[in-house]
Amino acid sequence: MSAITEHLQSVRTRVSQAARQAQRDPSSVNLLAVSKTQPVSAILEAAEAGQSAFGENYEQEAVRKILAIRQERPDLKLEWHFIGPIQSNKTRAIAEYFDWVHSVDRERIARRLSEQRPDDLPPLNICLQVNISGEDSKSGVRPEELAALVRAVSGMPRLKLRGLMAIPEPQSDPEKQRQPFNAMKMLFEQLKRAGYDLDTLSMGMSDDMEAAVQEGATTVRIGTAIFGQRHYPEKR
Numbered sequence: 001m002s003a004i005t006e007h008l009q010s011v012r013t014r015v016s017q018a019a020r021q022a023q024r025d026p027s028s029v030n031l032l033a034v035s036k037t038q039p040v041s042a043i044l045e046a047a048e049a050g051q052s053a054f055g056e057n058y059e060q061e062a063v064r065k066i067l068a069i070r071q072e073r074p075d076l077k078l079e080w081h082f083i084g085p086i087q088s089n090k091t092r093a094i095a096e097y098f099d100w101v102h103s104v105d106r107e108r109i110a111r112r113l114s115e116q117r118p119d120d121l122p123p124l125n126i127c128l129q130v131n132i133s134g135e136d137s138k139s140g141v142r143p144e145e146l147a148a149l150v151r152a153v154s155g156m157p158r159l160k161l162r163g164l165m166a167i168p169e170p171q172s173d174p175e176k177q178r179q180p181f182n183a184m185k186m187l188f189e190q191l192k193r194a195g196y197d198l199d200t201l202s203m204g205m206s207d208d209m210e211a212a213v214q215e216g217a218t219t220v221r222i223g224t225a226i227f228g229q230r231h232y233p234e235k236r
């Protein structure tokens with residue numbers, strides 16, 4: 001068995017165990033394999049092992065890999081999720097090549113994605129990124145500005161608002177990891193009670209997936225635990 005296949009199995013086991021411990025159905029947690037900086041061969045290996053949803057952070061790198069895979073394996077139906085910070089000059093390619101975007105945090109970016117989503121594709125699935133740990137350096141809408149952004153995005157014709165996403169400040173203590181995830185869960189439930197039809201809470205990475213699942217994540221975004229360490233090029 002290849003290393004990636006083995007790692008995928010162990011991540012699936014970790015997620016299922018965390019779900020069961022939280023009295024949740026393991027099938028209620030989706031696994032997004034984060035393949036940024038990883039080669040096409042690694043993505044194809046994961047796809048052979050049954051993984052179909054992949055997350056990418058850098059538009060140019062992602063489009064190159066998506067096109068290469070379409071050419072090499074037109075039979076594969078993969079789902080592509082954009083999870084990185086979005087500059088406005090990248091929205092067209094993102095709207096054309098991706099199925100999901102997890103990192104929308106401004107109305108202007110959402111509007112461009114809606115306007116640029118091609119008519120022959122279904123609406124682009126959107127999660128709004130929340131700066132849940134209140135870090136100055138982090139992307140994400142501030143919790144107190146979330147309701148206004150939800151209102152704006154849910155009215156955009158070529159977008160389908162699916163839920164929320166967060167990258168909390170890293171913590172090694174599992175109990176401390178749960179706090180921001182719990183705060184996200186509260187925001188998510190509050191929006192659902194207000195009548196928004198949301199089904200996706202995107203949170204949890206290699207080092208905190210169990211805590212995220214305990215607090216209600218419906219999608220965990222896992223890179224290192226599946227593909228190993230990332231090797232960034234000298235410059236990007």
Ligand SMILES: *Cc1c(COP(=O)(O)O)cnc(C)c1O
Nearest residue numbers: 034083205206221222223224225
């Ligand atoms: C890189 C990245 C991940 C995956 O992180 P790992 O710690 O490697 O699992 C998840 N989400 C986002 C937004 C990322 O940029």
